[in-house]
Amino acid sequence: MKLRGIGVGSMMYGLGYGFARPDFSTTDIELAPDGTVTIWNGASELGQGLQTLLCQLVAEELGIPYEDTFIITADTGRTPDAGPVSASRSTYVQGNSALKACRDLKKPMAELAGELLKTDPDQLIFKKGLVQDQNEPSRSISFTNLAGGMHQRGRRVRGSGYHSITTGDVDKETSQGDAYATYAWASQLAEVEVDTETGQVTVLRLASATDAGKAINPKMVEGQIEGGAVQGLGFALMEDMKIEQGEFKNAKLSTYLIPTAADVPMVEPLIVEVYDPTGPYGAKGVAEPATIPTAPTIFNAIANALGQRVRFTPATPEKMLKLLGKLEEKEEQITIEDMPYPEP
Amino acid sequence: MDENNLIKMELTVNGEAVSMIVKGGRRLLDFLRDDLHLTGTKEGCGEGECGSCTVHLDGQSVLACLTPMERAIGCSVLTIEGVGSPTNLHPVQAALLDEGGVQCGMCTPGMVMSALDLLERNPDPTIEEIIEGISGNLCRCTGYKKIIYGIQQAAQELQAASPAGTVKESVE
Ligand code: FES
Numbered sequence: 001m002k003l004r005g006i007g008v009g010s011m012m013y014g015l016g017y018g019f020a021r022p023d024f025s026t027t028d029i030e031l032a033p034d035g036t037v038t039i040w041n042g043a044s045e046l047g048q049g050l051q052t053l054l055c056q057l058v059a060e061e062l063g064i065p066y067e068d069t070f071i072i073t074a075d076t077g078r079t080p081d082a083g084p085v086s087a088s089r090s091t092y093v094q095g096n097s098a099l100k101a102c103r104d105l106k107k108p109m110a111e112l113a114g115e116l117l118k119t120d121p122d123q124l125i126f127k128k129g130l131v132q133d134q135n136e137p138s139r140s141i142s143f144t145n146l147a148g149g150m151h152q153r154g155r156r157v158r159g160s161g162y163h164s165i166t167t168g169d170v171d172k173e174t175s176q177g178d179a180y181a182t183y184a185w186a187s188q189l190a191e192v193e194v195d196t197e198t199g200q201v202t203v204l205r206l207a208s209a210t211d212a213g214k215a216i217n218p219k220m221v222e223g224q225i226e227g228g229a230v231q232g233l234g235f236a237l238m239e240d241m242k243i244e245q246g247e248f249k250n251a252k253l254s255t256y257l258i259p260t261a262a263d264v265p266m267v268e269p270l271i272v273e274v275y276d277p278t279g280p281y282g283a284k285g286v287a288e289p290a291t292i293p294t295a296p297t298i299f300n301a302i303a304n305a306l307g308q309r310v311r312f313t314p315a316t317p318e319k320m321l322k323l324l325g326k327l328e329e330k331e332e333q334i335t336i337e338d339m340p341y342p343e344p
Numbered sequence: 345m346d347e348n349n350l351i352k353m354e355l356t357v358n359g360e361a362v363s364m365i366v367k368g369g370r371r372l373l374d375f376l377r378d379d380l381h382l383t384g385t386k387e388g389c390g391e392g393e394c395g396s397c398t399v400h401l402d403g404q405s406v407l408a409c410l411t412p413m414e415r416a417i418g419c420s421v422l423t424i425e426g427v428g429s430p431t432n433l434h435p436v437q438a439a440l441l442d443e444g445g446v447q448c449g450m451c452t453p454g455m456v457m458s459a460l461d462l463l464e465r466n467p468d469p470t471i472e473e474i475i476e477g478i479s480g481n482l483c484r485c486t487g488y489k490k491i492i493y494g495i496q497q498a499a500q501e502l503q504a505a506s507p508a509g510t511v512k513e514s515v516e
Pocket residue numbers: 386387388389390391392393394395396397398407408409410
């Protein structure tokens with residue numbers, strides 16, 4: 001028999017390290033005579049798109065084309081410490097420090113522009129390749145010419161930005177308090193089909209809504225959401241980490257199975273944008289928030305289909321058949337008996 | 345392995361004749377990466393599970409980690425280095441970038457080689473056929489969707505460019 005069910009899962013996630021643990025980043029930026037800029041940041045690009053993101057933020061803040069930005073990341077000889085790439089903190093912390101580096105560089109640039117344009121540096125804005133008096137737009141100089149001028153006169157052409165989101169700790173006695181600098185939210189919705197003959201659980205549809213604050217690069221955010229959901233699906237249905245005495249017993253792709261293209265639905269990403277005043281242009285991290293709700297969502301859908309809770313991961317066909325009483329109990333089942341789940 | 349087991353590897357790699365005396369008894373993957381320094385072909389698992397080492401051997405896609413190097417003698421091998429170039433990407437590569445089907449990039453060379461193999465056999469695949477075509481290639485980052493759409497986009501472009509032609513023509 002094939003049974004279908006629908007489930008929802010939601011989560012709240014504290015971004016960064018929280019609980020008074022050091023959480024900071026420094027970004028350096030340098031202006032070249034031709035108006036291009038180079039960004040130095042110590043965080044590593046793992047494919048999540050950090051380099052693209054920082055270049056986009058810097059281009060926006062300085063009002064220059066994306067193509068005029070260059071970036072060097074995770075070079076311990078040259079890049080300042082940015083802390084690890086973890087806790088979904090990169091957009092939030094690295095992004096803010098990059099914006100601060102830009103603002104630091106804009107100070108001497110505005111000073112010189114003010115001298116050249118005979119205007120108040122505080123009234124200057126950086127937009128569309130120009131540095132312009134916002135009250136008197138005819139007073140303007142191109143960013144490129146200003147960059148050349150900065151170098152000719154030996155002005156400061158480097159900027160540095162330090163950003164810390166280190167929070168206070170919670171109350172030692174009561175564990176109450178605001179542990180994180182900001183929080184992320186996500187919800188997912190899945191439809192599954194459980195084949196009671198084979199034990200196979202198939203996720204037919206999976207929609208994932210993640211609050212990105214502001215999606216600096218929507219396509220990359222979608223990539224994080226889709227990839228995160230598929231990892232979460234693997235955790236729910238396939239990925240069985242066997243650890244004995246601290247040692248992985250199946251650390252191979254032939255014994256530790258992860259989803260293939262044939263195992264997953266086309267995840268439907270939904271980017272939710274609730275401006276976060278503490279994030280760079282309102283943005284925050286989406287990486288882990290996109291992964292966390294998937295397994296609960298799928299397990300809720302399975303419960304909806306079966307009318308029975310599954311209390312183990314992963315819900316492999318074998319374990320599902322045992323649960324359904326269609327397979328002899330051979331090994332001890334991993335159950336979490338006293339989890340306070342409501343019965344469906 | 346016999347340290348003195350030297351063999352002569354004579355074959356064509358990415359259209360160029362190669363003749364080398366090297367240590368035998370290894371995998372095609374080792375020959376490509378260690379002897380020819382063609383490191384675009386990745387080793388994700390070394391046991392035939394992930395597809396990141398996919399190359400073409402006489403037009404057939406094979407897993408270089410399971411192929412003995414001797415098997416390639418006298419054959420023509422195509423690796424990712426022979427498909428497009430950074431300034432002149434193959435439509436499949438361009439479409440993967442365009443769609444956002446590349447994150448860490450570890451799976452990408454193998455995905456491209458599998459996609460080329462698929463489009464060679466089936467220039468106008470359905471979504472299901474694309475999924476089947478890349479189901480031997482694992483990707484941990486993207487969730488596959490953007491890769492699948494990228495391949496579909498490339499197929500459409502290639503079809504439009506040369507309806508009767510084959511993918512081969514655009515392979516350097
Ligand atoms: S390295 Fe050959 S299949 Fe994984």
